[in-house]
Amino acid sequence: MTAAEAISSEELRELAEFRASRGVVVSLSLGVDPARAGMPAEIASRLDSLVAQGRREGRTVLAGVGHAERQAFDEDLARAAAEARSAIGAVSVACFADGPDGLWRSAAVPGRLPDVVKVGRFPYLVPLMSADLNEQALAAAVSRERGEIFRLRSGRLEQLVDLSEQQPRRHRDAEAWQQARLERHVDELARAHLGRIAVQLDRLVAANPSAGLILAGEHEHVAALEALLSHDARAAVVGAVRVEAHAGMAELERLILPLLDQKARQEERAVVERWRSELGERGRAAQGWTDTLGAACNGRVALLLFTAGAAGAARRCPICGRASPAGESCAVDGARLEIEPDALDLVIRLTLGHGGKARLIHDEPGLNAEDGVGALLRF
Numbered sequence: 228m229t230a231a232e233a234i235s236s237e238e239l240r241e242l243a244e245f246r247a248s249r250g251v252v253v254s255l256s257l258g259v260d261p262a263r264a265g266m267p268a269e270i271a272s273r274l275d276s277l278v279a280q281g282r283r284e285g286r287t288v289l290a291g292v293g294h295a296e297r298q299a300f301d302e303d304l305a306r307a308a309a310e311a312r313s314a315i316g317a318v319s320v321a322c323f324a325d326g327p328d329g330l331w332r333s334a335a336v337p338g339r340l341p342d343v344v345k346v347g348r349f350p351y352l353v354p355l356m357s358a359d360l361n362e363q364a365l366a367a368a369v370s371r372e373r374g375e376i377f378r379l380r381s382g383r384l385e386q387l388v389d390l391s392e393q394q395p396r397r398h399r400d401a402e403a404w405q406q407a408r409l410e411r412h413v414d415e416l417a418r419a420h421l422g423r424i425a426v427q428l429d430r431l432v433a434a435n436p437s438a439g440l441i442l443a444g445e446h447e448h449v450a451a452l453e454a455l456l457s458h459d460a461r462a463a464v465v466g467a468v469r470v471e472a473h474a475g476m477a478e479l480e481r482l483i484l485p486l487l488d489q490k491a492r493q494e495e496r497a498v499v500e501r502w503r504s505e506l507g508e509r510g511r512a513a514q515g516w517t518d519t520l521g522a523a524c525n526g527r528v529a530l531l532l533f534t535a536g537a538a539g540a541a542r543r544c545p546i547c548g549r550a551s552p553a554g555e556s557c558a559v560d561g562a563r564l565e566i567e568p569d570a571l572d573l574v575i576r577l578t579l580g581h582g583g584k585a586r587l588i589h590d591e592p593g594l595n596a597e598d599g600v601g602a603l604l605r606f
């Protein structure tokens with residue numbers, strides 16, 4: 228692991244609201260696929276091209292500014308590149324740097340990120356929002372003694388923590404009264420063991436609130452663990468599978484992976500269904516750039532839906548903040564509209580900045596027919 232950590236929704240919101248004033252923001256994301264971890268030279272050369280591209284972009288954006296600003300930009304780009312380099316072979320990384328304005332954030336992302344470098348007034352958040360949600364899933368295999376926690380990495384389970392411990396056995400030959408006392412003792416130990424697992428899971432879910440969690444084990448242990456979880460961790464549980472206490476990795480993967488895939492597909496389908504039915508009833512939904520941008524700058528977007536093909540430019544009023552796909556001057560205050568080169572990035576920033584969420588939708592013809600963007604609205 229590198230120093231970079233998963234990014235919280237609060238930090239995302241801060242990034243979404245950040246606007247450079249003295250410097251410019253360097254946003255760099257480098258995708259690392261752990262399944263191909265034997266190719267660090269290939270990743271390093273992708274990073275070199277990204278840095279070269281960043282330097283070219285920087286020259287364009289910083290044309291005509293002073294030496295100090297250009298030097299600050301060079302330092303920011305070098306810092307982001309060094310951070311990405313340190314993660315080669317481990318995880319995907321997204322970095323945001325603007326030294327003159329005091330911005331530095333790097334995030335380790337479990338899924339594969341697109342390789343992107345951008346230089347501009349705002350952190351470029353599209354790559355982070357496009358990471359595969361399923362790649363953040365957690366699973367726990369539990370019994371009276373077992374306590375293994377896994378995360379999903381490139382379609383495989385990878386052990387994160389092992390809290391397994393030996394527990395005393397029940398004694399068959401004990402006197403009846405003694406037996407009862409012993410069993411209570413053993414049950415207390417098992418309960419304490421499950422409690423330690425619950426504490427870890429609570430922490431992991433708190434650090435990564437969008438992670439789904441799958442519990443594996445005998446029914447009684449899974450139920451006891453679930454009861455010990457925090458409210459948030461319990462809400463993150465997307466399913467449970469029944470396995471014997473000593474089930475091996477192959478069996479865990481065989482049962483857990485299809486369940487995760489199925490849950491992700493179901494969730495996406497449910498979201499799209501809700502969006503379609505809200506649209507049909509002219510309810511709380513937006514479709515296409517004009518409606519979605521309009522809703523996003525008013526803080527009405529609860530969940531932004533976008534496809535990989537969503538693209539375009541947008542305009543934004545520097546006075547009132549209203550955003551639209553086209554136009555010269557603001558309909559409200561007459562101010563000359565500023566061009567935003569990337570409408571998707573703008574709508575993501577507006578959504579996150581108002582506390583909404585964003586989600587990449589893999590296959591939805593209705594969304595693609597209208598610019599590849601839409602939203603579920605708060606009001």
Ligand SMILES: [Zn+2]
Nearest residue numbers: 544547557560
């Ligand atoms: Zn305006």
